[in-house]
Amino acid sequence: MTKLPAGSLIFMKFVDRKGIVHEKPAGREVKKRDSCYGVAVRDGSVLLIKPVWIDRWELPGGGADPEESVFDAMKREFFEETGFVVKSSDSKPIVRKQRFYSDDQDIFYDSTMNFFRINKLEQSDGSQKLSWEIKKVKWVRIDFLDDKNTHKIHLEIIRGGNS
Numbered sequence: 001m002t003k004l005p006a007g008s009l010i011f012m013k014f015v016d017r018k019g020i021v022h023e024k025p026a027g028r029e030v031k032k033r034d035s036c037y038g039v040a041v042r043d044g045s046v047l048l049i050k051p052v053w054i055d056r057w058e059l060p061g062g063g064a065d066p067e068e069s070v071f072d073a074m075k076r077e078f079f080e081e082t083g084f085v086v087k088s089s090d091s092k093p094i095v096r097k098q099r100f101y102s103d104d105q106d107i108f109y110d111s112t113m114n115f116f117r118i119n120k121l122e123q124s125d126g127s128q129k130l131s132w133e134i135k136k137v138k139w140v141r142i143d144f145l146d147d148k149n150t151h152k153i154h155l156e157i158i159r160g161g162n163s
Helices: 070-082 152-158
Strands: 012-015 021-024 030-042 045-051 061-063 084-089 094-102 107-123 134-141
Touching: 012 107, 030 070, 030 084, 030 094, 030 152, 045 070, 061 070, 070 084, 070 107, 070 134, 094 152
Parallel strands: 012 094, 030 107
Antiparallel strands: 012 021, 030 045, 030 061, 045 134, 084 107, 094 107
């Protein structure tokens, strides 16, 4: 382990929603954040969204509200972003950690990303207006996805990152 000279500043690196790396300034607070995503696969395709801020595929999901379980947050976010109702899913998520910078809020987070495999979906009645954040919802062939057109961590989970 390298010993730093006295008075050295350690900068932590955080990634924003566009994939841009940011260094957290010394003294800035880091908050905890739980985010939750649904992974729905059928016939070699996965249900994905394209957010308005970047031209890449991502799994439907987002941050859990205070006092909301990660499971309930996943179901809420999935519905808000796709219009599909989650009827059945695994109860234990696949978990990944990420240092996340919310560029629209100027907040640094230690983020726990919870990915739930969805077993059964139901189309809503169509009255749900999708989130303003979403420009496209589509079943996308898994073999079409790569690290240039898909969020890196999401791609790992889609391809079977189970632990």
